[in-house]
Amino acid sequence: MSENKVTLNDQTTGKSIELPVLKGSQGDPTLDIKNLHKETGYFTYDPGFAQTAACSSAITFIDGNKGVLQYRGYPIEQLAENSNFLEVAYLLLNGNLPNTSEMADFDHDITYHSMVHEKLNNFMSGFHYDAHPMAMMSGAVGSLAAFYHDRLDPEDPNQRELAAKRMIAKMPTIAAICYRHHRGLPNAYPKNNLGFTERFLDTMFSVPAEPYEVNPVAAKALDLLFILHADHEQNASTSTVRLVGSTGANPYACIAAGIAALWGPAHGGANESVLKMLDEIGSVDNIPKYIAKAKDRNDPFRLMGFGHRVYKNFDPRASIIRKACHDVLNELNITDPQLDLAMELEEIALRDEFFVERKLYPNVDFYSGIIYKALGIPVSMFTVMFAIARTVGWAAQWLEMREDPGKIGRPRQIYTGETTRDYLKMDQR
Ligand code: ACO
Numbered sequence: 001m002s003e004n005k006v007t008l009n010d011q012t013t014g015k016s017i018e019l020p021v022l023k024g025s026q027g028d029p030t031l032d033i034k035n036l037h038k039e040t041g042y043f044t045y046d047p048g049f050a051q052t053a054a055c056s057s058a059i060t061f062i063d064g065n066k067g068v069l070q071y072r073g074y075p076i077e078q079l080a081e082n083s084n085f086l087e088v089a090y091l092l093l094n095g096n097l098p099n100t101s102e103m104a105d106f107d108h109d110i111t112y113h114s115m116v117h118e119k120l121n122n123f124m125s126g127f128h129y130d131a132h133p134m135a136m137m138s139g140a141v142g143s144l145a146a147f148y149h150d151r152l153d154p155e156d157p158n159q160r161e162l163a164a165k166r167m168i169a170k171m172p173t174i175a176a177i178c179y180r181h182h183r184g185l186p187n188a189y190p191k192n193n194l195g196f197t198e199r200f201l202d203t204m205f206s207v208p209a210e211p212y213e214v215n216p217v218a219a220k221a222l223d224l225l226f227i228l229h230a231d232h233e234q235n236a237s238t239s240t241v242r243l244v245g246s247t248g249a250n251p252y253a254c255i256a257a258g259i260a261a262l263w264g265p266a267h268g269g270a271n272e273s274v275l276k277m278l279d280e281i282g283s284v285d286n287i288p289k290y291i292a293k294a295k296d297r298n299d300p301f302r303l304m305g306f307g308h309r310v311y312k313n314f315d316p317r318a319s320i321i322r323k324a325c326h327d328v329l330n331e332l333n334i335t336d337p338q339l340d341l342a343m344e345l346e347e348i349a350l351r352d353e354f355f356v357e358r359k360l361y362p363n364v365d366f367y368s369g370i371i372y373k374a375l376g377i378p379v380s381m382f383t384v385m386f387a388i389a390r391t392v393g394w395a396a397q398w399l400e401m402r403e404d405p406g407k408i409g410r411p412r413q414i415y416t417g418e419t420t421r422d423y424l425k426m427d428q429r
Contacts, residue, residue: 003020004020004021004023004029005018005019005020005021006018006019006021006031007019008040010040015040017036017039017040019031019032019033019036020032022053022056024056026061026063027061027063030053043412043414045414048309049239049411050309053234054234054239054242054409055234055242055401055406057233057234057397057400058072058095058400059071059072059092059231059233059393059396059397059400060072060092060231060232060233060393061073061233062232062233062310062311064308064310064311064312064313065312065313066313067311067313067314067315067316067319068316069232069316069317071088071091071092071230071231072091072092072095072096074091074097076227076228076316076317076320077316077320079091079227080224080227080228080320083097083227084195084196084197084223084227085196085197085223085226085227085230085389085392086103086106086107086110086195086196087103088226088227088230088392089106089110089168089230089392090102090103090106092230092231092392092393092396093164093392093395093396093399107195107196109165109169110165110168110169110196111169111190111192111196111199112169112192113165113166113168113169113170114169114170114172114173114190114192114199115170115173115189115190116170116173116174116177117147119147120140120143120144120147120174120177121177121187123139123140123143124136124140124174124177124178124181125181127139127181129181129182129184130182131178131181131182132380133175133178133179133182133380133381133384134259134262134263134269134383134384134387136174136177136178136181137171137174137175137178137259137384137387138256138259138260138263139256140174140177140178141167141171141174141252141255141256141259142252142253142256143252144166144167144170144252145250145252145253148163148166148252151163152250152251152252154245154248154249154250154251154402154405155402160251160398160399160402161399163250163251163252163395164251164395164396164398164399167251167252167255167391167395168391168392168395171387171388171391172190172196172199172200172203172388173190173203175200175204175381175384175385175387175388176188176200176203176204178381178384179204179378179381179384180204182378182380185207186208187203188202188203188204188206188207188208189203190202190203191203194214195219196223197219197222197223197226198214198219200222200388201214201215201218201219201222201375202214204377205376215332217328217331217332218332218375218376221324221327221328221371221374221375222371222375222385224320224321224324225321225324225368225371225372225385225389226385226388226389227389228317228320228321228364228368228389229317229364229368229385229386229389229390230389230390230392230393231390231392231393231396231397232390232393234397235267235309236261236262236264236266236267237258237259237261237262237267237268237390237394238258238390238393238394238397240257240258240260240261241254241255241257241258241394241397241398242397242398242401242409243409244257244258245398245401245402245405246401246405246406246407246408246409247408247409248405251395251398254394254398255391255394255395255398258390258394259387262383262386262387262390263383265304268365268383268386268387268390269383270304270305270363270365271305271365271368271369271372271382271383271385271386272369272379272380272382272383273304273305274304274305274342274365274366274369275338275369275370275373275379275382276304276379277290277303277304277305278338278341278342278345279338281341281345283341284340284341284344287341287344287345287348288348290303290345291303291345291348291349291352294306294349294354295352295354303345303349303355303360304365305362305363305365305366305367305369306349306355306360306361306362306363306366307358307360307361307363308361308363311361311363312359313359313361314361314362315361315362315363315364317363317364318361318362318363318364318366318367321364321366321367321368321371322362322366322367324367324371325339325367325370325371326339328371328374328375329370329374332374334374336370336373336374338370338373339367339370342366342367342370346362346366368382368385368386369382372385
């Protein structure tokens, strides 16, 4: 952080104030306005917090103009190429890549926390058969606080770490229960002899009647998607987790709130919406009609999987997923007309002045759904896949926040309602 200052002159009062300029290890400088109201009487107005740093963080760095994403300083491309999801989880939580014994201990801890309390199965079986899995998941994660009420203290570092590991380990098991509930399948217990992603695929797709072999191509593809979705600095769901966490709420409540925020179609729900949109478009001939709808200011339709608050060049995750999508479909010998449709849509949009001017590029969710579909994962489960991976980021950010909780998150407003008026009795209105 630096000592530079920016002077703000108020032409109304003739007063000036010096605002300290804060500088992180990378990224744009930031004006420190903590004392602005106290010294000037002004608040700042920033809808959607688009210009506001709400915290400092050492976990994930994004340069949206250059298309850079790094976890703890490591470029996402290198992690995607060389690492695996559990190692990335360790990195995000602890700050450094693990050595052999640290990795073995972490793997052991996550593996041995993957089972859920049997009573949680009863809770889950109460949902209607067609409940959306995101509704089931946010309910289930919130309910974990009731199972571990003696280990919820956000002030205790050991309890914090335990809760983080429990959530990372149990999310795949809960996700599989959601899926199997809908399909009418008996729940499968997580197997300790399998790795994180293989274990998840087994709890999703194995049946008691016959042996199930996890397809290594499917496991590798899913593991890659988990790495790419693991964290993304202060996005809407992570900011939700931090905001709820700032109240001192228990970790399960914080992550359940994050899941709810992720569900929205402008955020993690976009992967589900992309496939629904491709279904609706139907064929290449209809693309111009839908591009015109996306450009029409009077039409609420948007190209799902396009655009990003921070990336104004390209989303580096989208480039990795685009390639993986082709590889996976080739290796699994699947031809999917939706991939051809998506590629054509991308090409037409990227040539269109409207999208070029606004720097709208495909984001992480544009191609991920096509991979999920190829792995046999139904559309309604797509955002759940995202939540499994992002639990690591939420947990890492919550742990970082609890190290130095600071103030409760509490934005201000510009009030535009009625000014003071007197109450009128019913017969006087
Ligand atoms: N299709 C058509 N037009 C778009 C799109 C889109 N997908 N995205 C943005 N625009 C237009 C807006 O209408 C606006 O145009 P205008 O300047 O003429 O009014 C301009 O581009 C800027 O858009 P904003 O909504 O101001 O950008 P913001 O940063 O607030 O929104 C967001 C980013 C929410 C991701 C947006 O691009 C969007 O809705 N995309 C579709 C949903 C999606 O794919 N979400 C996933 C994001 S990645 C993630 O969360 C994992």
